[in-house]
Amino acid sequence: MAAKKDPAAKRRPTERDGDISWQAQKSAMTRDRILDAAINCFIELGYTNVTTAKVAQSAGVSRGAMLHHFPSKTELIQAAVEYLHDKLLEDYTRRIGEIPASLTGAARRRAGIRAYWDYLNGDLFTVYNELSFASRTDPELRAILESSQQVFEQHVLECNGTLFTEWLATGDRFLLAMDVSRFMMEGMASSRLMTDREARVERLIDYLCDRLEEIFKEGGSTAIGRHSST
Amino acid sequence: MAAKKDPAAKRRPTERDGDISWQAQKSAMTRDRILDAAINCFIELGYTNVTTAKVAQSAGVSRGAMLHHFPSKTELIQAAVEYLHDKLLEDYTRRIGEIPASLTGAARRRAGIRAYWDYLNGDLFTVYNELSFASRTDPELRAILESSQQVFEQHVLECNGTLFTEWLATGDRFLLAMDVSRFMMEGMASSRLMTDREARVERLIDYLCDRLEEIFKEGGSTAIGRHSST
DNA sequence: AATTAAAAACCGACCTGACTGATTAAATCA
DNA sequence: TGATTTAATCAGTCAGGTCGGTTTTTAATT
Numbered sequence: 070m071a072a073k074k075d076p077a078a079k080r081r082p083t084e085r086d087g088d089i090s091w092q093a094q095k096s097a098m099t100r101d102r103i104l105d106a107a108i109n110c111f112i113e114l115g116y117t118n119v120t121t122a123k124v125a126q127s128a129g130v131s132r133g134a135m136l137h138h139f140p141s142k143t144e145l146i147q148a149a150v151e152y153l154h155d156k157l158l159e160d161y162t163r164r165i166g167e168i169p170a171s172l173t174g175a176a177r178r179r180a181g182i183r184a185y186w187d188y189l190n191g192d193l194f195t196v197y198n199e200l201s202f203a204s205r206t207d208p209e210l211r212a213i214l215e216s217s218q219q220v221f222e223q224h225v226l227e228c229n230g231t232l233f234t235e236w237l238a239t240g241d242r243f244l245l246a247m248d249v250s251r252f253m254m255e256g257m258a259s260s261r262l263m264t265d266r267e268a269r270v271e272r273l274i275d276y277l278c279d280r281l282e283e284i285f286k287e288g289g290s291t292a293i294g295r296h297s298s299t
Numbered sequence: 300m301a302a303k304k305d306p307a308a309k310r311r312p313t314e315r316d317g318d319i320s321w322q323a324q325k326s327a328m329t330r331d332r333i334l335d336a337a338i339n340c341f342i343e344l345g346y347t348n349v350t351t352a353k354v355a356q357s358a359g360v361s362r363g364a365m366l367h368h369f370p371s372k373t374e375l376i377q378a379a380v381e382y383l384h385d386k387l388l389e390d391y392t393r394r395i396g397e398i399p400a401s402l403t404g405a406a407r408r409r410a411g412i413r414a415y416w417d418y419l420n421g422d423l424f425t426v427y428n429e430l431s432f433a434s435r436t437d438p439e440l441r442a443i444l445e446s447s448q449q450v451f452e453q454h455v456l457e458c459n460g461t462l463f464t465e466w467l468a469t470g471d472r473f474l475l476a477m478d479v480s481r482f483m484m485e486g487m488a489s490s491r492l493m494t495d496r497e498a499r500v501e502r503l504i505d506y507l508c509d510r511l512e513e514i515f516k517e518g519g520s521t522a523i524g525r526h527s528s529t
Numbered sequence: 530a531a532t533t534a535a536a537a538a539c540c541g542a543c544c545t546g547a548c549t550g551a552t553t554a555a556a557t558c559a
Numbered sequence: 560t561g562a563t564t565t566a567a568t569c570a571g572t573c574a575g576g577t578c579g580g581t582t583t584t585t586a587a588t589t
Contacts, residue, residue, distance in 0.1 A: 099564090115436030117347035120548060132549095134565050142549070195435070201492070202432045205425075206345030211492075218492055248499055249483070249506065256486030262431070262441075262448055269478055276479065280510065325584090326538070350574065363540045363578095372575065 100138050103128045107149035108156070111196045116203050121145065147213055150200065154217040157193050158224055164188050165232055179278050181232060182250060186274065189258035198259065239285060246284050253277055330368050333358045337379035338386070341426045346433050351375065377443055380430065384447040387423050388454055394418050395462055409508050411462060412480060416504065419488035428489065469515060476514050483507055 106128035110119045121142050125135040139145035164184040172180050188194060204211035229247065230237045237243055254277070257270055336358035340349045351372050355365040369375035394414040402410050418424060434441040459477065460467045467473055484507070487500055 113436075115433070117433070118436060121550090122548075131566050133552095133567075136550075137564065140550090198489075199432055199435070201489075202429055203345070203347070205429070205491075206343075206348055215492060219494065222494070245502065245506065248503055252486030252490065252503065253479070253483040254486070255489060256482030256484070259428075259431075259485060259489055260482065261435075262445055264449065264452070272475065273478055273482065276475065329538085351576090352574080361540045362575095363542095364538070366576075367538060367540095370576090 099128075099130060099134070103130065103135055103138060103145075104149050104152040107145060108153055108193075108196065111149070111153070111199070112192045116196070116199050143209060146210070150210070150213050151217070153193065153197060153200075154221065157197055158221065160191060160193050161185075161188050161225065162228055165228060168232075175278070175282055178233065178236075178281060181229070182254075182274060182278055182281070185250070186254055186258070186270075189254055194258070236285060242284055246281050249284075250277060250281065326368070329358075329360060329364065333360060333365055333368060333375070334379050334382040337375060338383055338423075338426065341379070341383075341429070342422045346426070346429050373439060376440070380440070380443050381447065383423065383427060383430075384451065387427060388451065390421065390423055391415075391418050391455065392458055395458060398462075405508070405512055408463065408466075408511060411459070412484075412504060412508055412511075415480070416484055416488070416500075419484055424488070466515060472514055476511050479514075480507060480511065 103124065107119070107124045110124050110127055114123065121135060122132055124145065125132045128135070135145070139148060164187060165181065168177065168180045168184060200210060200214060204214050226247070230243075233243075236246065253273065257273060260266075263269070333354065337349070337354045340354050340357055344353065351365065352362055354375065355362045358365070365375070369378060394417060395411065398407065398410045398414060430440060430444060434444050456477070460473075463473075466476065483503065487503060490496075493499070
């Protein structure tokens, strides 16, 4: 649970490691250790149950040491949320990037859907979702999230655009497909305590994939033309 | 904000009001006042920011009085969640019930989707959603919600069944349609801070309604048969 | 019907425990 | 040595829960 003292993280780096002083490196390391610990606490305890003491303990530093790096809890949370945001982007990009290039067409799209589903069920997204809910009654948190929200949405759009170039060209349909996929899967991911979850999810993913293929099949279904604003 | 003392709620009833003693009535009234106040606090402050003092103040009761009715915060929360559960059921049933009988066929189904959308955007569901998230790291809350979850799902199923009898007969397709609608709309409802929300929602609801009609059009699309397990 | 005692509902001061933020001393590195 | 990082401790705040006492309702008794 609490990685008390990770010796590897505390090893002494070379005297002159690229013009950065040993102190600065050490400082940056403990800073990252604290932020990692904060994310971990978010996962294990939930956002509202996180205290500065628990984060410090989990990071293996004293509260005083932490207060040196983050003078107040608010600043710690802010830094942790930005850190989480970066990790989320990286997580999503990595999952998409791991789709083998050999997959093409419908199989590739399906793999993308599956990757997104796995991403949604990961700890990082769970925490992010929790933060989103908490932000409803927490103006400070809301301000942080709103800015990162747009950056993230934009990044996902670009990420998907480079992956599915054949879809990007369809413009409006591309956005519809993204929205349908996103909300349906996010809805499923949020409902963690439904009965017979696995079977229903598999079935819905099948259904979703079929709909996506349908959307991009030009003139496929009579009902689709209506939803293209062009 | 805080309905300090609602005189109407404190009026003295007739001496013998249906074999229930005045004391019991008074007790039940303040109990309900407290529970209403608790729900209100959930809405205004968020689950995690609710304190017993705030609930008592909002209900216009002293802390001591509240402790008399609910000896601990846990018991208060339990009662409030059950109370919320009842109100949710009533809210949903009412919204569906308000659909004019003159509407039939696709128009009726569309009205049902719209009613569900309004329901999802109401305060009550927002609070329920928040509780669901909080329950991830709160075993007590989780236990309460898990039991009410099943009751609720079952009730919605029956409610929709009586409304859309022509769908119920289709068995498996009915469940698919319910899941697709539910998760897609819940996903949309959860994403409160997306850009250009209204337009995207309208479009997705249009799309969803078309898909539902398609699902129940026997042999409509080639892709649907796969998802019927019969 | 009036009196009175018991019970229920209600009130608010107090206690405990946890969390945050500040201050001081010690240890470590330049 | 001087400066920076870490450790330990303290005070202030606020939460939930306890407890003695007060008022209101009920029931028993005369």
